[in-house]
Amino acid sequence: MTADASHGATVPQASGCRDDASPFALGLLLRRAHWHAMAVMTEALRPLGIELRHFSVLLVLVDHGPTVQRDLSTATGLDKAGIMRVVDDLERKGLAARKSVPGDRRARAVEISPQGLDLFHAAHVAAEPLAERLVAGLGVGEPELLTDLLTRLLQPADSQA
Secondary structure, eight states: OOOOOTTSOOOOOOOOOTTOOOTTHHHHHHHHHHHHHHHHHHHHHGGGTOOHHHHHHHHHHHHHSSEEHHHHHHHHTOOHHHHHHHHHHHHHTTSEEEEEETTEEEEEEEEEOHHHHHHHHHHHHHHHHHHHHHTTTSOTTHHHHHHHHHHHHHHHHHHHO
16 A cells, blocks of 8 residues: 555655654654663673663562563563573573462562672662763753653553553
8 A cells, every 4th residue: 555645745754853743753763762772771781791681670570579470571571482581591690580489380480689689789880870871961850851751651551551
């Protein structure tokens, strides 16, 4: 199916420029900002021997306590195979362990270890200067405003889930 632009209307093109009128512009800017933030945070985690996917699981475990893999998958956006690989990696590194779930012989909850908690805190210390660099181009109060706007942008999606 092709778009009909024969009526003289101009079709905005997604360019990523500041004044881009394309309906895709915001999504593309958010994607580019996401890639940039991921690159910066990956740089912070590299010396600690983990990747962002590992850290995202540790974050869920710190926030929610022992969590079954199915829920880790939902919380991190990783598929079933991906979450299994990450948990395997975390177990191999001594950062987390699978535990039986009382009342459900098939389910296994993942729990952060003391070493995992230490690494989680070390990651925050390592990320602090890089996070400051990430928002260095913003003015006073703008990092907080950006956080607020992004949180509000996600609210409709969260409330429908």
